[in-house]
């Protein structure tokens with residue numbers, strides 16, 4: 024045997040980004056794999072690390088290598104592909120390896136939490152007839168215990184037997200001492216395979232027959248799965264066109280091949296119906312349990328779920344962003360539902376995008392990745408146009424139900440007519456009353472993405488936009504100015520509309536509370552319930568409200584667009600969008616896209632049952648492109664229109680963007696370091712990137728920190744990121760200036 028056979032390479036989970044080498048004792052060599060969690064000595068301390076290579080070549084003499092001191096679990100906690108995925112994330116998003124590992128591996132696993140052991144009881148040595156008789160006479164309880172164990176087909180849990188026979192541990196121990204029963208410790212699971220979501224009723228979906236369009240798409244997915252090579256497909260289907268049904272079909276095909284599935288949703292708590300449907304549909308694949316991966320799992324559940332996946336016992340994960348790291352060894356299918364959702368992007372280091380990581384993982388695994396949406400992101404749309412992704416379409420709602428009719432209400436006229444600033448237009452009020460009288464339900468949405476800091480003319484709808492960057496300028500109360508956050512252009516805040524000279528140029532914003540009050544005033548007898556951030560954080564309250572809404576106890580639901588996702592309430596025939604244009608005025612090149620997506624998603628909530636639906640959109644800019652495209656239901660035309668404008672400005676997806684934010688309590692100091700950084704980039708990366716800034720961030724001051732940003736446009740993120748990380752490493756940062764890099768940023772505030 025070669026000496027090198029017994030050297031392993033290890034990445035420590037904390038402390039530093041280095042590969043260390045250790046020897047492994049001969050007896051342990053068969054228990055260690057790529058991805059195993061080990062405890063190793065570093066200096067005079069011990070640390071946990073992941074094995075990245077088992078037959079490694081060390082740079083040290085074999086004799087001088089230290090030994091691995093412990094292997095923590097029988098099975099690896101990461102797969103080889105996940106280790107590769109982690110490296111890609113590290114390089115692409117410019118993160119430290121330890122922060123990537125920390126994000127990929129859940130805390131209880133990373134910390135080596137022990138699996139829960141239970142004692143199992145089975146028969147021991149065979150008693151003679153006299154033994155049994157003696158037991159019967161002198162220790163009838165022990166005899167009863169023996170008889171019970173003898174009747175069992177397989178070993179039973181000790182705790183359950185004692186409870187069932189109502190026996191004391193003393194009785195049990197006495198029989199155990201005699202050797203007639205024996206016990207062994209086994210790992211049992213706390214996996215939350217079941218949860219409250221099971222309470223939702225589902226129609227007998229096993230009987231669903233795919234319609235013609237669905238069948239064609241399902242056939243494409245099945246043939247991709249059959250070929251077992253990497254591919255990405257966009258499933259572009261209008262809301263209610265039966266996308267989920269198609270995913271389920273492909274999921275069944277994957278399980279039939281014995282492969283695992285990753286199903287990603289923007290937020291698990293908001294998609295209880297989808298989770299329930301997946302569970303109930305896959306429940307007949309008894310060898311392929313479904314794990315729901317969400318933030319409410321206990322540490323024990325998290326550990327057990329992880330191990331169940333790593334061992335192949337559970338083959339399906341449904342979860343948000345971080346579920347993309349589930350240690351499924353033989354992955355066949357990844358579904359990213361609502362792929363356009365910003366929630367897939369992590370807003371802290373490592374700032375990865377769950378959808379993009381999913382695509383890269385599918386590439387590493389040779390798996391099929393399906394991206395589903397009614398309103399695909401420009402990024403995905405462009406990948407389709409370039410032939411990198413295939414596309415499938417579902418153009419009809421199931422059963423040819425009509426898409427809801429969308430009315431656009433011009434709030435400028437409304438205010439001119441009523442002579443007061445109202446939250447609810449006459450049309451919306453009339454329709455709310457009508458629905459209440461017909462015992463149908465309504466939902467009112469408020470645009471939480473709206474941003475109150477841009478200035479909007481209430482007469483002509485004009486918004487002040489930067490000449491150089493085509494984004495709205497942001498109002499700064501401190502010095503009464505409007506600033507561009509891309510190029511730092513600045514102008515005094517106008518007192519009159521620059522377009523129509525009206526003095527009614529204002530900042531806009533409105534809360535759920537005010538809308539709830541307004542609805543209560545017009546419908547005093549109706550039950551109106553508001554869902555806000557507070558409700559959302561209380562899982563049970565949220566569920567309870569949805570349950571009451573479903574059962575018809577609530578007439579009008581008021582909330583932000585967060586409640587729009589995945590909800591399917593057949594009795595909802597009216598959806599109101601109270602302030603549609605607020606998201607148009609955020610200083611973000613995706614403002615149009617977000618507004619359009621919002622309107623389409625929100626209107627998809629109306630008319631999902633047998634009754635047809637209507638949507639009322641209130642806006643000060645009725646002719647804004649996204650509103651008009653949404654009104655006509657023209658998704659493709661919108662995408663083309665928007666792609667053209669992005670191309671003109673060479674914004675993503677035509678180039679990648681890396682955003683760098685500098686912050687700290689002293690604005691001059693922060694600005695100085697931002698300028699220093701920019702100078703070095705100018706010297707080192709001259710011609711390789713287009714740089715904009717430094718300029719103030721749109722949220723200029725956050726938690727007493729002043730914020731500046733630089734934008735880098737490039738075609739090659741990994742290359743530019745490596746340079747930026749290296750420059751950041753050369754600068755002697757003071758403790759009170761913090762710098763953060765974000766590749767393909769979603770949050771530009």
Ligand code: ADP
Nearest residue numbers: 231232233234261262263264265266267268421
């Ligand atoms: P989407 O995911 O595109 O919004 P869903 O898959 O949720 O659409 O389908 C909408 C509704 O139509 C669901 O209640 C679903 O059970 C039902 N449905 C989907 N496909 C069919 C079908 N082929 N036949 C009957 N009902 C279907």
Ligand code: ZN
Nearest residue numbers: 480483520523
């Ligand atoms: Zn005006």
Ligand code: ZN
Nearest residue numbers: 489492507510
């Ligand atoms: Zn500008």
